[in-house]
Amino acid sequence: MGKHARKRQRKAEEEESFPLGTRIDLADEASKDDEERRLESLLFGKPYVPSISKDGWNAIDTLEDDDIEGIEGAEAELEAMLDADLFFVDDGPSAAHPNSPVLDLASDPEAALPTPAPSETMQTPVAQKNSARKVPAWTDPDDATLTVDLASVRRLRKLRDAPDEGILGGREYERRLRRQFEKMNPAPEWAAKARKKRRREAVEGEESDGGVEELLTGTGGIVSAARRRTIRQGMLSIERLRDVNQTAPADGEVKAIHFHPSARVPLLLSASADRRVRLYNVDGHTNPHLQTLHIPELPASTAQFHPSGTSILLTGPRPYYFTYDLETGTTTRSPRGLWGTTFSHAREGANELSMELAAFDPTGSILAVGGRRGYTHLVDWRAGGGQVVGSVKGNSSITSLWWSGKQLMTLGEDAEVYIWDVGERSCVRRWKDDGGFGAKVLTGDRAGRYAAIGSKSGIVNVYGSDALLLSGLTRPKPLKALDNLTTTITSVKFNHDSQLLAIASSVKRDQLRVIHLPSLTAFSNWPTAGTPLGHVTAVDFSATSEYIGMGNNRGRVLLYHLRDFAS
The missing domain is CATH 2.130.10.10 (YVTN repeat-like/Quinoprotein amine dehydrogenase)
Known part of the structure; x- marks a missing residue:
């Protein structure tokens, strides 16, 4: 018994349709742009070769046979290495090398290109950008081992979250002191607005100018009179x-x-x-x-x-x-x-x-x-x-x-x-x-x-x-x-x-x-x-x-x- 005509048509359509990008040949260097080539160089240690030369010709097409063989040889050498030898987490200048430079990929992308090393073992340090959040200028290592008894000191009892709470670690004690300070001295309204604006700009990818644009585009004075704030009845802050x-x-x-x-x-x-x-x-x-x-x-x-x-x-x-x-x-x-x-x-x-x-x-x-x-x-x-x-x-x-x-x-x-x-x-x-x-x-x-x-x-x-x-x-x-x-x-x-x-x-x-x-x-x-x-x-x-x-x-x-x- 032959197959149904509708089933044969559906199977043919499934064979012809495919998700976007599934038929792209990953080995085709001509279809990759400079950003993709630079990313592959950072992640896999491949030499970075720009796709377009200064004369406007494709750099892959102008490579000599010896250069192509050198690239293929480097790829074969990287394939034999372990993942632990290829990647590491950059925590800044190490203690063993205090004067080692930290690369800034945002300001100089070319600084990440690998340079030939005299040793046979090929190592490519990867410099990662730190997060946008500021890190402390100094951290006391004794904070991790510090213990504080809240119940024994009368002035510290206000830091407890529960009546039977007693000993705290150094990190938690610091966090509660900071919470108590912010409770007694709340952030002013202008500071809260500035923080919200920075968070919004960080999400939207915008850069904050610190209010300079508002100052230059406004017609008011630099030192303006305070606004009259209307107090509502019932509750007094x-x-x-x-x-x-x-x-x-x-x-x-x-x-x-x-x-x-x-x-x-x-x-x-x-x-x-x-x-x-x-x-x-x-x-x-x-x-x-x-x-x-x-x-x-x-x-x-x-x-x-x-x-x-x-x-x-x-x-x-x-x-x-x-x-x-x-x-x-x-x-x-x-x-x-x-x-x-x-x-x-x-x-x-x-x-x-x-x-x-x-x-x-x-x-x-x-x-x-x-x-x-x-x-x-x-x-x-x-x-x-x-x-x-x-x-x-x-x-x-x-x-x-x-x-x-x-x-x-x-x-x-x-x-x-x-x-x-x-x-x-x-x-x-x-x-x-x-x-x-x-x-x-x-x-x-x-x-x-x-x-x-x-x-x-x-x-x-x-x-x-x-x-x-x-x-x-x-x-x-x-x-x-x-x-x-x-x-x-x-x-x-x-x-x-x-x-x-x-x-x-x-x-x-x-x-x-x-x-x-x-x-x-x-x-x-x-x-x-x-x-x-x-x-x-x-x-x-x-x-x-x-x-x-x-x-x-x-x-x-x-x-x-x-x-x-x-x-």
């Missing part, structure tokens, strides 16, 4: 750093802390109950202590930088103040005629001229000092010597004051807010805080969009820009009454771009909340019940809000890093 005053702790309660007004000067001052003012360089790691000022005759309750950043003002429950010049390092007491020549203890009383409440205007030309009987004294700072040039008076003792641009705002014990025209020495507007009981602290943001008033009941009323207007017939309504705390508010502070508001109370432990603006909601992830804040007595943000500092009654200045504002 924050981490605890080393205490600012760990190198020089205070003996007693921290009365005041203040960051330098310039973002280029990483300074922080702290005034404590031991009548000392300490300066620290805030770098987020060691925070070195720079200087200590001891003023025995003044228990400084307020310490602040001048808006220009060139000096420090120190005030307290005394009718005089001290200034410290950062450039010259000199301390100066206020002149005798600060309060004029008509000073009388019978009329004013020494306690009535306390300078605990003092604040500079944004330009630093006028210092406002709050008194007890409704007076707010104005000190002319431009003259250099300091002189009270005028006063404004409310109906009750002043509990807090704050400058809104050129206008001065004061808060009285009767919860009334006065807005003063300093030039005319007159009140242009007056309104009462909502609730109207026990107002303690008044402050606002730099842009003049918000004002906040804290009371004895723990409620903080946040007002909008309508409360800062110079004219208004109706009493402004608060945007929201924050009732996150239940004790007397002692500290209220806005950050530099009015996205965060910190409120604190020194009456109870751990009484601090960070409010998100403009949603006016507290962040839920920080602080927690386990955050060791203590009795918070002072709060301040750095110039760019990268750091937030808190002083407590135990003399510690806590420091936290806000990752959303990292430079």
Whole structure:
């Protein structure tokens, strides 16, 4: 019985069709290009012969019979050699030959061509390119034999992955130390982007120019202003750093802390109950202590930088103040005629001229000092010597004051807010805080969009820009009454771009909340019940809000890093 016609046709098609490249004669040298010939020379030790000569003719066709016989003889000699004699792994210059050169095939491919050797045994070293990953400049051989007991050292217990983990080898110990360091000091955003870009270019086969192309093609400046980053409500990206005053702790309660007004000067001052003012360089790691000022005759309750950043003002429950010049390092007491020549203890009383409440205007030309009987004294700072040039008076003792641009705002014990025209020495507007009981602290943001008033009941009323207007017939309504705390508010502070508001109370432990603006909601992830804040007595943000500092009654200045504002 004959075969089926369809089967005969299928068999014929299978015989005619073949995969691509299966019918190529491997011995045909004329069909190979230069790259294939060079690769065969590197792998199999064959002499490299270019396919095209300088005259444009095929080099194989122009070889003489003696040359062809020499090539065939070399191939026959290589066929009799073992694989171990043909190949080896190049780990760099060997110990036996420290001066042996390392070939670079990428820069000079012709360097890999074999050269005739006088010995009968033919050896062809192969130089392989190292991987793109950088190798360490030096490796300690003792790391392989090192053992570390994590359970015996208290500071190393944080490196354990399991509670019962004990001894680690040197390599694993190094890896965990590196992991802990990267956890405490995460890579900045620009470095992470650069790494992703290099990986992407390595995959795509592109070369990175280090950002030079972006710099040359862009129209922005080399040193551009930082972008405003919007903080979302709910979760705050924050981490605890080393205490600012760990190198020089205070003996007693921290009365005041203040960051330098310039973002280029990483300074922080702290005034404590031991009548000392300490300066620290805030770098987020060691925070070195720079200087200590001891003023025995003044228990400084307020310490602040001048808006220009060139000096420090120190005030307290005394009718005089001290200034410290950062450039010259000199301390100066206020002149005798600060309060004029008509000073009388019978009329004013020494306690009535306390300078605990003092604040500079944004330009630093006028210092406002709050008194007890409704007076707010104005000190002319431009003259250099300091002189009270005028006063404004409310109906009750002043509990807090704050400058809104050129206008001065004061808060009285009767919860009334006065807005003063300093030039005319007159009140242009007056309104009462909502609730109207026990107002303690008044402050606002730099842009003049918000004002906040804290009371004895723990409620903080946040007002909008309508409360800062110079004219208004109706009493402004608060945007929201924050009732996150239940004790007397002692500290209220806005950050530099009015996205965060910190409120604190020194009456109870751990009484601090960070409010998100403009949603006016507290962040839920920080602080927690386990955050060791203590009795918070002072709060301040750095110039760019990268750091937030808190002083407590135990003399510690806590420091936290806000990752959303990292430079």
